[in-house]
Amino acid sequence: MLARNPWNTSFVGRVAFADIGGRQTGWSGDRCAFLGRNGSLADPAALRGRAALSGRVGAGLDPCSALQGMVELPAGGSVEILILLGEAGSVEDVGALIARYRATDLDAVLATVEEHWADILGAVQVKTPDRAMDIMLNGWLLYQTLACRIWARSAFYQASGAYGFRDQLQDGMALTFARPEMTRSHLLRAAARQFVEGDVQHWWLPSSGQGVRTRISDDRVWLAYGVATYIEVAGDEAILDEVVPFLDGPPLAEGKHDDFFLPRTADESASLFEHCARGLDQCLTLTGADGLPLIGTGDWNDGMNRVGEGGQGQSVWLGWLLLKTIDLFAPLAQTRDPNRARIWRAHAVTVKAALEESGWDGEWYRRGTFDDGTPLGSAMSEECRIDSIAQSWAVLSGAADPARAATAMASVDAHLVRPEDGLALLFTPPFDKTPLDPGYIKGYPPGLRENGGQYSHAAMWAVMAFAALGEGAQAGALFALLNPINHARTPAETARYKVEPYVVAADVYSVEPLVGRGGWTWYTGSAGWMYRAGIESILGLRQRGRFLTINPCIPAGWPRFDVKLRQGGTQYDISFENPSGVCVGFARVELDGAEIPAGPNPLQLPLDGGTHAMRITLGAAVSMVNA
Structure with missing residues (x-):
């Protein structure tokens, strides 16, 4: 059975197929014919008797692919049924692909696949007193990162197939040890989605090249951070000399947050070093009144897209990321462009001073400021009083005052980690009634997703920060608290969590009646960071x-x-x-x-x-x- 969608302009001509080796005696492309009227997958009508399926196929149906065949199974016997699902570029290609695999030794194919995954996932194998940690570190986390985040870029809750600029740069860091060539390839791929001015496509569709140009601020920094991290691990400084083209496209109109369009490849190309440098250069020009980076229409937290839409709001968290990136990248610039290295380092000195002067709140670091100067993530804030990532990156940057950094993480432990519920919150309290509009994050119900729930990506940074402080007990306990296996150890826990216990969920809800309910699974950058938190930060490899x-x-x-x-x-x-x-x-x-x-x-x-x-x-x- 073949299926195609000529209305999908990105995949015109592609043909999907389902095949059972020609054994079908009935078929249908109509979901109703398979399920039955008012039927369900729990009790489909097609499995109740021997009646053949309708044979209806074509456009305009509620589509499915159902192939029906009879199997005679003798007492004590067995039968092997081959089912092929796939897609190809044409009907002829489909026929060739099906013929190839009908005649192939599939046991040998399976063995090849198993060997492939064993080679990748076996690069590091651990045995600790925490069996749940071992299961995740020895396979599932890296599998989730590679299969879902880097290859498919699609899952149950997001099916675009797009690359996120900052997203896959972070995912790739988890693969640098096991598959450095994959990390290298993606760094160059991402650099090619940068505009001449230094900003980037926040995400893009590889099938067409269409993507979105935004004022989101941290995209400009992640390329240099990812490249420097890769070079630190792989020792491949020659990557900086790879020549990559820029993109060209219309700048964003005044007051516009983003624009989706197909850019053209610019006439200008430059080394990867220059791509990284332009991103940093542009970030340096976007500095607020207190000397902190402007938050734009979101930094790491895209949901805070109206905190700084007026061009004045600032980000404390982005200040820490910028300092860490300059610390990593400036030495690479010393021989290539010493003047730039000098400018970046001088700017880092002023940002560091601004973070300690304007960012410190007394018990923790603020998250930033709104356009009107109102603090965000402060003890004086009615909502979002303390935000996790500003504290974690104070430590991970290596730039914060050590005593303050330790105090900030103690505040994370006290205010954001809820052991009784198995949660580590992104911030608290959630946005709900605040008169200042932080952005679309406020559209989520309080305690869900980024709005005061557990956002696992940020929680992994907290694990790494505790380990960097030498706090092994807190790092280990928080890793165990975040481990999805530990959310489904009993029938009651499984009924509460409700999602897969073998992959990381992007978010876990924090308010009744949904406390502990897992949210968006599979497609989350939390998997790569959890792998790094366990292997690099706790086990120290x-x-x-x-x-x-x-x-x-x-x-x-x-x-x-x-x-x-x-x-x-x-x-x-x-x-x-x-x-x-x-x-x-x-x-x-x-x-x-x-x-x-x-x-x-x-x-x-x-x-x-x-x-x-x-x-x-x-x-x-x-x-x-x-x-």
């Missing part, structure tokens, strides 16, 4: 060029954990023992049976193509002589 660095921050109650790691031709089998019940630090390190200096954190080991066994004892460092 990072690649730095041709070296592996180890610097765990674990719950003190863990007696041990084990890691098997494969990178290229290098393999490490590492056991960590924790007899002293500590979160951080090395007391003794053995490599291939020989003791080596524990040294200062982190440990650095060569990715030399060899096979190595390590035994690491956590605890306070002692000299090898005294040992």
Whole structure:
């Protein structure tokens, strides 16, 4: 059975198909004929008896693809039924594809697929006292990131297939260790969606190139952040010299938030370095009265699209991201464009001062300011008094006053983490009756999605921030609280959560009667960040060029954990023992049976193509002589 949609201009001519090897005795393209009038998938009429399906196909029906065939199964016997679903560019291509797989050894095909996934997901395998953590880190998180976020870019709750500029840049960071070539390819793909002026398509459709130009502010920074992070891991500084074209298109009209159109490829091309630099340059020009970056029509939180629509509202969170990006990217500019590096670093000094002067609220950092200067995310705010991401990135940027950063994260723990409900909120209280309009976020009911629910993407940053502070107990407990497996351990929990317990949900509701109800699953950047939070922040495993660095921050109650790691031709089998019940630090390190200096954190080991066994004892460092 073939299906096509000539009205979908992006896929004119594409043909979908369903095939059961020619065994059909009946068929229908009419959902009503299969389900029956007032029927349901729980009890479809077509499965109640031996009556053939209607045979109706064509346009104008409530469409489905139903193929019916009879199977005789002898006592004690078995039968194998091959069902093929797919699509191709033409009817002829469909016929060739079906003929190929009807005649193929499908056991061999399945084995190839399994080997492929084992190779990707097996790059790092862990065994910790937290079995639920192991299940997610050893397969599901990276699978969700690659299969759904990077390849399909589609799921039950979003089916556009579009690339998000900032979204897939972040997803790609989780793949840099296992599949650096995929990360590299996407960095160049994303750079090609940047306008000559330095701003970008916030999202675009790869089938047509159409996309949306916006005033969303953080898009300008993520390319440099993603490129610098990739180079730090892969050691591939040559990527900066890759030449990529710009886009050309009409600028946004005064007062307009966004514009969807098909841009043309500009006459101008430049190195990836120049693409990154133009984004940063434009961000520097968009600075508010307090010296903080302008929030535009949303920073990371697109729902806050009217906080700064007048061109005056500022973002504390974006200030932290900008500081971290300059810290990572300016050294790469030192030999290519030292004047730019000097300007960026000088700007970073003023932004850092502004964050501490205007951003600090007493117990935490503010989220930003509205156009009229009213603070957002302040103790004086009736709604959105404290926002998670401004606190987490104060730590992750490495730029905040250490005492204030620690206080800010303690405030996150006190005000936003609700262990009894298994929630870590984005902010609290939700927007509801505030006279200032933050944007479409207020259109969500209080406690749902970004409006004061758990937004898992942000919660993963909190895990990483606690680990960066050396707070292994909080990092481990928050990871466990966010782990979807732990939301469905009993029938009662499953009935409350209601969504898949093996993939991360973008959001979890925080208000009665829906407290603990999972929201948008599969298609969320939370999966990639959760993987990084577990592997990099808690277990402390990072690649730095041709070296592996180890610097765990674990719950003190863990007696041990084990890691098997494969990178290229290098393999490490590492056991960590924790007899002293500590979160951080090395007391003794053995490599291939020989003791080596524990040294200062982190440990650095060569990715030399060899096979190595390590035994690491956590605890306070002692000299090898005294040992």
